[in-house]
Amino acid sequence: MDDIKKEIVEAIKQYSTIIIHRHLNPDPDALGSQIGLLHVIKHSYPSKVVHAVGEEVGRLQFIGRMDVIPDDVYRDALVVVCDTANLSRISDSRYKMGKRLIKIDHHPDQESFGDLSWVDPSFSSASEMLVDLCLGFPDDLKLNKEAARAFYTGIIGDTGNFQKGKISPGTLEIASILRSYNFQPERIHNFLNIKTKHSSHLQRDIMMSYKRTDKGVAYFVMTEEMLSKYDIDRTEASNLINTLSGLKGVRIWVFFIEYPEEIRVRIRSRNTPIDSVARMFNGGGHPFASGANIPTWEAVDQVIHALNQVCP
Numbered sequence: 001m002d003d004i005k006k007e008i009v010e011a012i013k014q015y016s017t018i019i020i021h022r023h024l025n026p027d028p029d030a031l032g033s034q035i036g037l038l039h040v041i042k043h044s045y046p047s048k049v050v051h052a053v054g055e056e057v058g059r060l061q062f063i064g065r066m067d068v069i070p071d072d073v074y075r076d077a078l079v080v081v082c083d084t085a086n087l088s089r090i091s092d093s094r095y096k097m098g099k100r101l102i103k104i105d106h107h108p109d110q111e112s113f114g115d116l117s118w119v120d121p122s123f124s125s126a127s128e129m130l131v132d133l134c135l136g137f138p139d140d141l142k143l144n145k146e147a148a149r150a151f152y153t154g155i156i157g158d159t160g161n162f163q164k165g166k167i168s169p170g171t172l173e174i175a176s177i178l179r180s181y182n183f184q185p186e187r188i189h190n191f192l193n194i195k196t197k198h199s200s201h202l203q204r205d206i207m208m209s210y211k212r213t214d215k216g217v218a219y220f221v222m223t224e225e226m227l228s229k230y231d232i233d234r235t236e237a238s239n240l241i242n243t244l245s246g247l248k249g250v251r252i253w254v255f256f257i258e259y260p261e262e263i264r265v266r267i268r269s270r271n272t273p274i275d276s277v278a279r280m281f282n283g284g285g286h287p288f289a290s291g292a293n294i295p296t297w298e299a300v301d302q303v304i305h306a307l308n309q310v311c312p
């Protein structure tokens, strides 16, 4: 494991242009790991050219903004992809135009890619992995306030304020080191916890009309019509998934969200592994947090049936 980290650090040292990607529909960890790494490299090697690319999400712009770059920047570049399990999920398909590709991710390794790949699902987040990398090579990769702020945002995003996901003693040690930089963590908590009026109305509707099976599978269907009625974008709507998390007797909770070409399924679970079901429906992820895709509403019942089956 330490060898791969060393090779990654050597590659970063070697290239003068580095372009950092992450997954589509970015969450705080995707952006936090990407922007944090950008600041670490800029701070440690001021003469290198470093870019972060991908689509932006308005409410997460506080983490950092994306660069718009022409194709030819990729010619001799090192490309690093953070927090992304599969090639098809990478935001900005130009990742393949670089000289060398590195994957750094904490999702189970369903599809390995890259010339160098460091995948370790024991970490809470890709952001935590990158801090671990910096701490292992302090002379080569130096943290600063901007990097610490971004990485901290990623860790609290993927752990839901240290309440869920993989939280090890190491996660908390890393959080503590990050907090020693002077970046006002309370402002980040505020940014991430703020809810719009629209989303609180939708949340009320979810609580009033979700369905539940005898096995403890709670689910809610979000149609296009509903999203436009509440004037809410899909990312914000899908982030309400944990509205269903704290209900007594609910083991697994699911959102079905209508997209133009498909229906995306978000699945969360308290302690019943559900990633096998996600894989049955063209998806994957973590044992207790996965995503899937179904072609039509008819498949909703099949997903619910499969989830009932994995309940004890």
Ligand SMILES: [Mn+2]
Pocket: 029, 030, 083, 106, 124, 125, 126, 158
């Ligand atoms: Mn992540």
